[in-house]
Amino acid sequence: MRPNSPLHLGHYFGALQYWKKIQYEYDCLFMVADVHSLVQNFNETEKISDCVNNMVINWLAAGIDPSQATIFIQSKIPEQYELTALLGAITPLSWLERVPSYKEVIDELEHTDLNTYGFLGASLTQSADILMYNVRHVLAQEEQIANLELAREIARRFNHLFGREDGFEHKAQESIKKLGHKKAELYENLLLKYQQEGDDEALERARFMLHDALNLSHGDRERLFAFLENKGKVFLNEPQLMASPPVKIIGLDGQQMSYQANNSINLRDTPELVSSKVRAMTTDPARIRKTDRGNPESCPVWTLHQIYSNEEVKSWVELGCLSAGIGCLDCKGPLIDAINLQQSELIENAKPYQDEPTLVKRIITDGCLRARDIASDNLKQIKLAMNLEY
Ligand code: SF4
Secondary structure, three states, rough: OOOOOOOEHHHHHHHHHHHHHHHHOOOOEEOOOOOHHHHHOOOOOHHHHHHHHHHHHHHOOOOOOOOOOOEEEEOOHHHHHHHHHHHOOOOOHHHHHHHHHHHHHHHHHHOOOOOOOOHHHHHHHHHHHHHHHOEEEEOOOHHHHHHHHHHHHHHHHHHHHHOOOOOOHHHHHHHHOOOHHHHHHHHHHHHHHHHHOOOHHHHHHHHHHHHOOOOOOHHHHHHHHHHHHHHOOOOOOOOOEEOOOOOOOOOOOOOOOOOOOOOOEOOOOOHHHHHHHOOOOOOOOOOOOOOOOOOOOHHHHHHHHHOOHHHHHHHHHHHHOOOOOOOHHHHHHHHHHHHHHHHHHHHHHHHHHEEEEEEEEHHHHHHHHHHHHHHHHHHHHHHHHHHOOO
């Protein structure tokens, strides 16, 4: 997540709620993408440090648990810069130029400050962010799928160019032994079935067994995956998309919520601010006077009721709006209360981190150390594959 601006309800429901859930199901890495935020805001760097701090506090307040997930900052992992440079050597320029997030806006940027190498290279940097950690899944939304596909293409190209390590067959035999006697025998049987008879079920069973073999290191496991399919070693995983459920939060003006559009309710806004923002919120244009009947389906306030209100309140709104039995300010009352109830929890949860800034620093430092451990191990393997370890 880029620390460009304060987080709002769109971030809370569109990302953080889902992160909170999956942190208990996967080993999650949550990255503060500060280098990415430079690409579009390189002339406003004085705000980055506050944005990073506030963003991490909001993550923690929303329930991201540093004992479950790794929270780290992109610019604190120098291995990522190194990997970006190495991957840049093998990435055709045309692959970067055709990424929609670049292609669709470059013409508009021709006479602006943003016609930079950083903007062209942003999708390569993003690929390095992903490939650095050999992740299996990447949480992404619809508009980021092309960027993920680029990372997968680069991984494929890398494995194709550098995938066969010296003495691969011998090393694969050594890795098989590490499975233990029974599993090694099963692996070899399944390998034969797949390679000699083309039995896809055998391939699946072998893959499943390797996933489950906890005593294997990452390197051994990847080597045995590659050995199964008679390929070289896979140095870079091709990550799969993990689509987060699409949640579109409507802003105060009826458009998608965004801080830049000045239509957002931000996380930890005060009760007074929430109240004044919601009271000023756009409603069904048919309701000019209180006696005019309206339709909740044409009203942005209704979309927030869908999230915040129980069935009883929603029925009251529907009935009252359709019959002009309630005014818009009446309708907004329970919504303001519900948003403020949630905000008060966030404010309460954030308090210890605001009172004790070293707490946040420690969480970030620990997360960065964990991320660097993974990154430096992987970078060593990558450089070895590229014959750069001398
Ligand atoms: Fe919107 Fe509620 Fe007013 Fe109906 S009564 S137009 S739902 S704010």
